[in-house]
Amino acid sequence: MRIQSILGAAVLAALAGTALAQTAPPAPAGAPAWKQGMNPDQGQSPLHPFAPHLTGKPASEMPSVSTLKVPPGFKVEVWVDGAPEARSLALGDNGTVFVSNRNLSNIYAVVESGGKREVKTILKDLKSPNGIVFDKGTLYVAERHRITRYDGIESKLDNPGEPKIVIDNLDPNNQPGHFWKYLVMGPDGMLYFNIGNPQNISMPTYNEASIVRVDPKTGKMEDFALGVRNSVGMAFHPKTKQLWFTEHGRDWMGTDLPNDELNVVTKRGQHFGFPFCHQGDVLDPIFGVNRSCDQFTGPALKLGAHIAPLGMKFYTGKMFPKEYQGSMIIAQHGSWNRDPKHGYNLIRVTVDAKGKATKHAFLDGFLENERGDPPMWGRPVDVLQMKDGSILFSDDRNGIIYRVSYSKKAT
Amino acid sequence: MMESRLAHSSNAQRGSIAAALKRAAVFSLTAAAATFTVTASLVLAPAAHAGLEEGRVKAQVCAACHGADGNSVIPGTPSLAGQPAQFLVTALFMFREGRRKNEQMTPFTAKLTNADLNDLSLFFSSQKMAPPTHKTTSERIEQGKAITKAQNCVACHTATLVGQQHIPRVASQRHEYLLSQLKQFRASTRAEFDGTMTSATQALSQEDIEVLADYLASLAVP
Numbered sequence: 001m002r003i004q005s006i007l008g009a010a011v012l013a014a015l016a017g018t019a020l021a022q023t024a025p026p027a028p029a030g031a032p033a034w035k036q037g038m039n040p041d042q043g044q045s046p047l048h049p050f051a052p053h054l055t056g057k058p059a060s061e062m063p064s065v066s067t068l069k070v071p072p073g074f075k076v077e078v079w080v081d082g083a084p085e086a087r088s089l090a091l092g093d094n095g096t097v098f099v100s101n102r103n104l105s106n107i108y109a110v111v112e113s114g115g116k117r118e119v120k121t122i123l124k125d126l127k128s129p130n131g132i133v134f135d136k137g138t139l140y141v142a143e144r145h146r147i148t149r150y151d152g153i154e155s156k157l158d159n160p161g162e163p164k165i166v167i168d169n170l171d172p173n174n175q176p177g178h179f180w181k182y183l184v185m186g187p188d189g190m191l192y193f194n195i196g197n198p199q200n201i202s203m204p205t206y207n208e209a210s211i212v213r214v215d216p217k218t219g220k221m222e223d224f225a226l227g228v229r230n231s232v233g234m235a236f237h238p239k240t241k242q243l244w245f246t247e248h249g250r251d252w253m254g255t256d257l258p259n260d261e262l263n264v265v266t267k268r269g270q271h272f273g274f275p276f277c278h279q280g281d282v283l284d285p286i287f288g289v290n291r292s293c294d295q296f297t298g299p300a301l302k303l304g305a306h307i308a309p310l311g312m313k314f315y316t317g318k319m320f321p322k323e324y325q326g327s328m329i330i331a332q333h334g335s336w337n338r339d340p341k342h343g344y345n346l347i348r349v350t351v352d353a354k355g356k357a358t359k360h361a362f363l364d365g366f367l368e369n370e371r372g373d374p375p376m377w378g379r380p381v382d383v384l385q386m387k388d389g390s391i392l393f394s395d396d397r398n399g400i401i402y403r404v405s406y407s408k409k410a411t
Numbered sequence: 412m413m414e415s416r417l418a419h420s421s422n423a424q425r426g427s428i429a430a431a432l433k434r435a436a437v438f439s440l441t442a443a444a445a446t447f448t449v450t451a452s453l454v455l456a457p458a459a460h461a462g463l464e465e466g467r468v469k470a471q472v473c474a475a476c477h478g479a480d481g482n483s484v485i486p487g488t489p490s491l492a493g494q495p496a497q498f499l500v501t502a503l504f505m506f507r508e509g510r511r512k513n514e515q516m517t518p519f520t521a522k523l524t525n526a527d528l529n530d531l532s533l534f535f536s537s538q539k540m541a542p543p544t545h546k547t548t549s550e551r552i553e554q555g556k557a558i559t560k561a562q563n564c565v566a567c568h569t570a571t572l573v574g575q576q577h578i579p580r581v582a583s584q585r586h587e588y589l590l591s592q593l594k595q596f597r598a599s600t601r602a603e604f605d606g607t608m609t610s611a612t613q614a615l616s617q618e619d620i621e622v623l624a625d626y627l628a629s630l631a632v633p
Contacts, residue, residue, distance in 0.1 A: 032606040044560075048567045051577040051604055053497060054504040055525035084525065103604065176606060374576060 033177020034337075037200035038252045049336045050374050052103060056084035056399025063377055065402070068365035073321070074406050076363065079392055083108050083119045084399035088182065088311060089384035089392060090134040094154045097384065098139055099394065099401070102130045102180045107141060109157050110401070122157050123150075130232070131183030131193055140216070142181035142193050145171040149216065167214045167221055170195065173206060178230040182311070187241045190215055194245075196230035201250045201275055201284065209274050211245065211265075227271040227296060228263075233312040233382070238326065242266060244300070246309035246330060249278050251337040258282050260307050261299035262330070262349060262357060270297045301357035306335035307343040311382030311394075315348075319389025320406045324348065329362060331380035331393055340370035344379055346393060346404075363404065366395075462526075466534025469527055473535075476515065481534075482541040487587040493540035493632070498579045499532035501604075510602035543583040545628035555626020558619055562611055573632055577604065586628035593620045 034049050059081040068076045086108075088100040097110040099119075107123035123129070123141070131142025139153040141163070147170070148163035171179055178196025186192050190213040197209040204210075211225040211234070224243070233246035243265045249258040258278035273280065273296035275287040280298025283291060303309050312330040327350045334343030346363035366378040378395040385391050390405040470481075473491070477483050481492030491499060505511040507520040507528070523531075559565065559572070567578045574580035581589065595601035597612040597620065615623070 031610050034605065035607065035610065044563050044566070046566045048578075049605070051497070051501070053500060055500055055528050057529075 031199075033199045034251065035200075036177075036202065037250060042252055047337050047339065050376075050379070050397070052085045052379075052396050053398055054084060054104065056082055056086075057397075058082070059398075059400050062398060062400065068363060068402075070363050070404065071361075073408060074363075074404060077403050077405075079401045079403040080110050080117045080119060081398070081400045083110065083394075083401060085396045086381070086394035086399050086401055087130050087396050088132050088382045089394055089401070090132045090139065091384055091386065092134050092139070092154045093137065095387070096154050096157065097392065097401070098132050098134060098153075100129050100132045100141070101126075102128055102396070105129065107132065107139075111157065120157060122153075122160055128180045130180035133183045133185045133191070135185045140166065140183060140185070140191060142183040142191075144179040144181070145169065147181075147183070147191060147193070147214065165219075166191065166216050167219050173198065173208075175199075175208070180232065182232045182234055184234045184236065184243075186213065186243070187236055189217075192224060192234060192243060194228065194231040194234075197274065200252065201287070203275060203287065211243070224268055225263075225265050225270055225272060227274045227276070229274040231263075233310045233330065235312050235314050235328065237264075238314050238316050244312065244314075244328065246303070246312055247272065247299075248308055249305065250275070250284070251306065253278070253282075253285070254305075255338040255340075256305050259299070259302035259305055260309050262301040262303055262309065262312075262328075263297070264300045266297075271295070272297050272299075300351075300355075301349060301359060303330075303332070303347075303359070304342060306337045308333035308335060310380070313383045313385050313391070315385060315391070317385050317389025317391075323350075327351075327360075329383045329391060331383050333379050333381060333396075334367065334376055341367065341372075341375040342370065343367070344376040346380055346383070363393075462530045463533040463537055465526075466530035466532070469531055470534050472519070473531070477535075480541075481538040483585055486585060487591065489585055489588040490540060490583070491535035492538035493573070494536055494580050495574045495576055495578065496529075496532040496536040497577045498574055499535055500528050501577050502579075503528045503531065505602050540580070540583060540632060543629050543631055545586045545625075547625045547629045551622055551625050552629070554622045555630075558615075558623055559626075562614070564611075567607070571633055572627065572630060580632070581627045582630040582632050584628060586624055589624035589627050590620065593624060 059078040065076045065078060070076055083099050085101050085104045086099045087102050090098040092098065099108040099110060105124055105126045106121045107129055109120050109122045111118055111120060126141065126143050128144040129141050133140050137152055139150045141148050146168040147166040149166055150160045150163050153160055175198030177198050181193045183191060183193045192211060192213045194211050195207045197204050209228055210223055211228050211231055212221050213224045214221040228247055229250060231245040231247045235244055237244060245263050247261040247263055249260050261279060263272055275284055276291040277283055277288055277293040277296050279302055281293050283293060310331045310333050312328050314326060314328055315324045327348050330347050330349060332343040332345050332347060335341050344366040348360040348362040349357055350360065351357045366376045368377060369375050379397040381394045381396045383391055383393050390403055392401050392403050394401050476485055476488045477491050481490060483490045503520055503523065506513060506516040507523055564572065568581055569575050572582035592601060593612055596608040597615060599609050603609065
């Protein structure tokens with residue numbers, strides 16, 4: 001079949017590009033990350049990824065928030081729109097909400113001005129600045145190739161100035177995919193972030209397919225978790241101080257395989273299986289042939305195939321009912337590599353005394369038609385807990401940020 | 412303020428192009444549009460409808476090259492009629508941000524707000540595309556069909572190649588424009604979301620590209 005030879009050539013070109021990276025300019029593009037790893041019989045597949053509206057869409061053009069379903073007592077409202085491709089969220093000490101981009105190149109600050117909420121672009125011309133975290137007055141920004149710090153950011157939103165470099169050269173291979181990063185601050189004062197695998201399914205090189213940490217004081221980096229295909233959501237448990245993270249499984253293994261994962265690192269250096277073993281119990285048809293899943297750390301919870309879990313937070317606020325305390329709220333971007341589609345929602349995950357994790361519905365309604373193209377009108381990306389105990393979540397498809405609050409009186 | 416062009420959703424911001432146009436022209440066009448409004452309002456949400464009418468006014472400056480109804484008669488200049496709105500926004504955005512460069516489009520888009528991009532896209536996507544003027548041989552059509560099947564172009568561009576979401580209509584597009592874009596993709600010089608077209612065109616020969624452009628330009632949309 002012709003498609004076989006085309007895909008074969010594309011994979012070879014990609015491999016050649018990696019091998020030659022040090023001696024020659026990059027070879028012409030190989031398969032894009034999302035196409036790599038297709039089986040020959042999937043050459044005619046109608047599945048394709050979705051893209052954000054790059055200018056954003058006003059909330060007034062979207063379905064009403066009343067179409068979003070939440071448990072009794074909860075309320076959803078549009079917090080702000082006009083933040084195109086809103087991705088990760090971070091909260092400043094003075095109440096500034098910072099918002100990142102992935103395809104676009106900006107960092108926004110949402111500020112209150114004269115009783116009105118305003119989206120200001122405070123940084124621009126960055127390279128996929130998906131990861132942001134605020135800590136002790138400093139905004140840290142993870143671009144595809146480096147992490148920078150903007151000290152005292154909230155007092156100079158109109159002119160943040162040049163950043164200091166925490167670490168550079170994170171992307172020496174100029175990899176084609178999964179180069180965007182999620183950034184969290186650990187209880188140990190170290191910055192934790194992902195270095196994704198550059199393609200759908202391939203053997204990682206360099207530090208790819210891992211979670212690493214860097215000391216912002218020294219810029220020294222070290223491995224933390226290995227065999228992680230790509231994690232764009234992490235949070236430290238408020239009591240155990242262990243790192244929990246979401247992970248996207250590979251594509252083109254079918255509608256129900258493999259599950260995307262919620263993982264917990266109980267020991268530094270654990271290997272979570274990629275590219276050999278997926279979801280803790282399914283060997284990869286190519287890379288897993290001579291392996292056993294017993295060699296790797298399995299997930300704490302299987303979340304569903306291709307459901308694309310992203311940002312997550314442990315809820316520590318007082319506003320929500322008591323059973324929400326200590327549970328995780330996870331944003332799921334929703335699937336493209338399956339039919340029918342699912343996700344595009346927020347879920348809540350609880351962990352019992354024995355460590356067993358359980359999934360609960362929390363917010364649904366962006367999915368309109370599981371066979372539609374597109375099937376959804378919004379895609380949740382990240383979750384942020386506000387000082388009053390309400391939460392915000394971002395929708396990168398439309399550049400809208402929503403607020404979820406709770407009141408016993410509400411119906 | 413650098414944030415101003417990213418903020419949108421404010422009606423006050425709509426019309427930065429309209430302000431540059433002569434008021435008389437705006438009024439006459441608005442009046443002419445009134446009859447269209449009656450039928451359009453039956454199928455479009457109020458907010459979308461407002462943007463579409465703004466777009467109709469703003470699109471006057473595009474007409475010289477792209478045609479008043481978005482059907483280009485200039486070789487090399489793409490038709491915009493019936494293109495998916497999200498694709499048009501994406502294309503305009505890429506010109507404005509310098510990811511795509513063109514001696515006409517780069518300066519034209521430099522000052523456009525996000526609202527302008529959305530309004531223009533709503534207008535052109537609502538226009539009816541004209542039947543193709545490009546003709547080719549039945550042999551070329553068969554060859555073109557075979558390439559689109561082997562490359563699975565339909566996965567993203569849809570079965571009738573009219574595009575969807577951020578993916579353009581390629582059926583009945585201007586022949587020279589298709590040729591130039593395919594060549595740029597193959598040369599890895601054409602900006603796009605994620606490398607899909609750059610990758611797909613690596614497998615095409617020069618002859619394949621000529622066949623594809625010939626076939627697609629002649630392909631009528633049902």
